[in-house]
Amino acid sequence: MRLDKLLANMGYGTRKEVKQLLKQKGVTVDGDVVKDSSMHVDPEVQEVSVFGERVDYTEFIYLMMHKPPGVISATEDNVDKTVIDLLDPLAQHFKPFPVGRLDKDTEGLLLITNDGQLSHNLLSPKKHVPKTYYAKIDGEVTQSDIEAFKQGVELDDGYVTKPGELVILSSGPRSEIELTIQEGKFHQVKRMFESVGKKVTYLKRLSMGSLVLDESLELGDYRELTEEELKSLIN
Numbered sequence: 001m002r003l004d005k006l007l008a009n010m011g012y013g014t015r016k017e018v019k020q021l022l023k024q025k026g027v028t029v030d031g032d033v034v035k036d037s038s039m040h041v042d043p044e045v046q047e048v049s050v051f052g053e054r055v056d057y058t059e060f061i062y063l064m065m066h067k068p069p070g071v072i073s074a075t076e077d078n079v080d081k082t083v084i085d086l087l088d089p090l091a092q093h094f095k096p097f098p099v100g101r102l103d104k105d106t107e108g109l110l111l112i113t114n115d116g117q118l119s120h121n122l123l124s125p126k127k128h129v130p131k132t133y134y135a136k137i138d139g140e141v142t143q144s145d146i147e148a149f150k151q152g153v154e155l156d157d158g159y160v161t162k163p164g165e166l167v168i169l170s171s172g173p174r175s176e177i178e179l180t181i182q183e184g185k186f187h188q189v190k191r192m193f194e195s196v197g198k199k200v201t202y203l204k205r206l207s208m209g210s211l212v213l214d215e216s217l218e219l220g221d222y223r224e225l226t227e228e229e230l231k232s233l234i235n
């Protein structure tokens with residue numbers, strides 16, 4: 001990879017700005033000052049430093065975001081802010097994208113990465129990756145809803161869902177529940193409740209596969225996955 005591309009990818013500025021760094025003799029490769037921005041380097045074996053600070057080159061970025069309401073799970077949008085707009089420029093350099101979609105008004109766990117293979121594995125219907133949601137429901141959620149979700153319910157387009165595991169946290173005219181599903185149809189949780197005559201008034205994703213929302217993240221905040229989180233997601 002070209003040295004200027006590597007440094008630009010790692011957030012050291014535009015290629016033009018990187019050229020300036022090289023001019024200032026700020027960049028070394030294996031300890032030697034380099035001035036040629038087109039030099040090819042192998043970040044796996046060569047040690048690149050900027051003003052003495054080692055550049056830890058990584059190709060992939062893995063972020064956990066606590067998605068806030070009001071932003072779109074997409075890389076760009078003509079009208080609304082996207083989850084990518086919430087990232088700092090350093091993270092945006094990696095051209096990450098959200099793994100799957102949460103509705104604009106849904107909050108909670110969102111994985112953001114540029115690892116297409118991982119994204120594919122997590123979203124593939126064949127992999128049955130469970131996703132758990134917390135929701136507030138207008139209406140009394142009952143044992144018969146638990147049974148219905150266990151059997152699978154028919155959505156407005158005729159699709160019959162795979163079994164979902166519904167846990168009632170509190171029941172009354174307004175109920176609180178947790179629902180685990182292994183699919184990701186459009187508006188699935190909201191439509192499942194519609195099919196039993198109830199309305200989701202608040203929805204938050206708590207987990208996806210082994211990845212659990214870090215509740216210490218404020219709405220709109222994000223952090224890199226820990227090594228353990230990443231390992232268990234990949235395995």
Ligand code: URA
Nearest residue numbers: 103106187188189190
């Ligand atoms: N189900 C929904 O209805 N909305 C979401 O955002 C996620 C799952």
